[in-house]
Amino acid sequence: MKTNPSMSIASAPPSNATVLQRVWAIFGVAALGILLLAAFNVDFPNKTWWFTGSLITLTLSIILYSYEAYRHHPPGIKNNQVWQKSLTNRGLWGWLLGIGITFFYIILYFYPQFLGLNNEGENTGIIGFFDPLSQILSGNPASQWFVYGTLYTIAILAFGIKFLWKYRHNPYERIRTFSVMFFQTGFAFLIPELMARLNSDSFSLPYYDLKNIWPLNYYNFEQYRVDSFISAGDIGIALLVFGIISILVITPILTYYYGKRWYCSWVCGCGGLAETAGDPFRQLSDNSLFAWKVERWVVHSVLVFSVLMTTAVIHSYLGYDAEKYWLNKDVFLLLVAGLLTLVFALVWIFKKQELKKDARYGAIGYFSIISGLIVLHYLTGSNVFLFQAESLRSWYAFLIGAVFSGVIGTGFYPIFGNRVWCRFGCPMAAILGLQQRLFSRFRITTNGGQCISCGNCSTYCEMGIDVRAYAQKGENIVRASCVGCGICSAVCPRGVLKLENGPLEGRINSDAVLTGNDLDLLDLIKEEKTSE
């Protein structure tokens, strides 16, 4: 990774910001300032008004700023000066912003009391500031998560509108953005809060964002949640079942038809933030071969970790006795082992040749670890998960849930790009990715010989995929990590890339030859390639 050597705020080309743009920027900063003051426990007389005012101002200033930025230009790609501005080129502003967000996350996750969280008495500070809104929605006082959720939703909505303007010529980008805005506001924000309203002393559902699927939602099957699902009767059971079929049935079906994009860039909240607030930083994703290697090891390790952790946690609260309830510890472990074996066997039998060598080794390695642990347990019958399930869980929550997804994943947007978490850390993305690579109709096709190797696609791919490497050879792009954001296709100045769903056959065409040359030569090349 390279930093902007000058670290200067004013880079050579002039800033194209208009006066109005600056005005709106000042308004936005002022609104943030008020929230910050609240965080420092400054007491505001008319809390509700100040609070509403600052949130509305914040939202409006982002929207008006972007309107001002794009309205003077005809519809089209808007990447001028991206690599010359300090904010989007790891300059001083980029670093400051990165450090700022990182601090916010550290406080949010580890020191919520600084934000004014008070479990005994009334909230103060910024959390207290959010109490009025929380009361309206769920009837409860705010928590740090409510503050976070509100700001998160505002970010997706306001920067979503910015993105809609930026890509107003591109229906794919617009529909996709409406979708993430909808899912964030409805599913992540409103529905769970309103669901909380249904809760009473005798009836209680856990906070549940329905689109947040295990293993992204790593805590979904923890004891307190499962207990509370079960004790909430039919609705609770339905939700629990929904959680299970989400990952086992719905996800594979949708991924088969549309690729992992249906989730990662249309539904998911993490993806939603990356695509909206994170969009100005997509070009910072490292697209070297080295980064790709690291990515594959790290993200699949997280997947293994999350499967192990969840298995251990569920295992820890199940009973021993099969007579009391059919699902006891042993049955559960057998189920997990059976499922993994089944998946693995199917892949091995049908897709062996498509797996690159190292992926195969990875699969073998991980598979044996998991089954090893399970077998070990089965033989000794004692607590074998080498660690205590609970400490495994808390380490996972700390390392993956907080540090990776929040602090690094979002805090480092301006340094590593907007999809660090999705690329290196998200176990859900890992599962969807394996399926996308092996068993999905989705691919990005290339347009014959039209590529001029310019590199726009690779530069703007937020997953750091070297799209050009495929395009200039006329090969389809079928990569586990592609979230189908469609930006490579949008920025391509020669119309070379198209996201498509189509038949499995011929989807991976690494023997492609570039259209346009002598037919005899093309035949010869094809022959040579396939005989290799």
Add this chain to the structure above:
Amino acid sequence: MISSYLALRLPNHQLHCMKNIVIIGNGIAGITAARHIRKLSQHRITVISSETRYFFSRTALMYVYMGHMKFEHTQPYENWFWEKNNIDLVEDHVVKVNGQNKTIQLRSGQHHSFDILIIASGSVSNKFGWPGQDLRGVQGLYSKQDLDLLEQYAPNNKECRQAVIVGGGLIGIELAEMLQSRNIPVTFLVREKSFWSNVLPEGESAMITRHIKEHGIDLRLNTNLKEILSNNQGRVRGVVTEDNVEIPCDLCGLTPGVSPNISYLEGSDIETDRGILVDEYLQTNIENVYAIGDCAQLRTPTQGRKAIEAVWYAGRMMGETLAWHLCEKPRKYRPGPWFNSAKFMDIEYQTYGNVSNTPSERERHLYWENRNDNKAINIAYDPVTGKFLGINTLGIRLKHEYFDQCLRSEIPVETVIEHLEKANFDPEFYRNYFQDIKESINQQISIA
């Protein structure tokens, strides 16, 4: 980046004849040749270039100035790639070539010998002997050095308050877009009566002309350059047109096309005309000396293609063909139907086959446009045989493969139109214009 070149296959006959191949020029032509030769053989490969150490994509120069990319993003291969694939890179300038003696001389004084020489030295920007054309602040846009010059003379709109561009081709409009991205006012002098009308038919040309003006560029059609004016420090201060209008400027971009870069071959035994003359095997008059890419001029171009084609794709296809010719068995350079693409500000342009700007008797056009959306399609066919000749498209992405097949199989234009939507390559959810297009075009056919 993925390279599969590690698995070197070695046909038996090649073990005995490892050759020393020298390539002049690390552009798309030279590098494609080098890559494919490496895939197919273990010949020794040396690539010499004086522009940059590593191959970069010239077509992306504009995006570096505009800040869409950094210069390293224009390099399609990571820097370790060359050593790993055993391709030697030499940064130097070739000053002399001796074909008979099989040697070249470098500016550093070194001599290199070769078994096979591949000349892929590209083009240089045209200058037509205008007074003042060598002043500071007067430049073309071709090389990395030109890009650096532009950063020097037009870093922002304080240093460069006004720019004039002379020559309305593809590079001219790129330069205009570049300067505009830094809020530098641009006056664009174009000799033709409408933008690029020496290539585009009326409809397309008019659409692009409107689009350029919409972007706030001061486009002056039917205008020729007479003279470039100097200030007292030898830097450009303005230009004068042939109708004696003086336009002040701090930068004057000259973009009236390119021509083969062959001046260093003067006095050598290699035969040249406008470019380096090559036969259908891309060989020059001297055995084992080949020329590919922009600098090559085919003695007998295939039908529908020109003797010199200064485009990315031609360089790439020549490089690939030559590699197979040298490593496997004799191969003629016989490119398929012509294709090309460009982007005029926000309008993408693709073309397949031949659509002339001034059609002959044997070429009729079927034109459809949607002015509001800046979309147009122009289909050319032969009214006598009904054969499909080619298509231009603005703002709608169409499939190369579809038209490549249509053109090779010489099918009637009706068939091409009937299945036109099969050629659609626009992203998902884009508005589908094909119903509209077909209706309008079928009407035109029935009238004709």
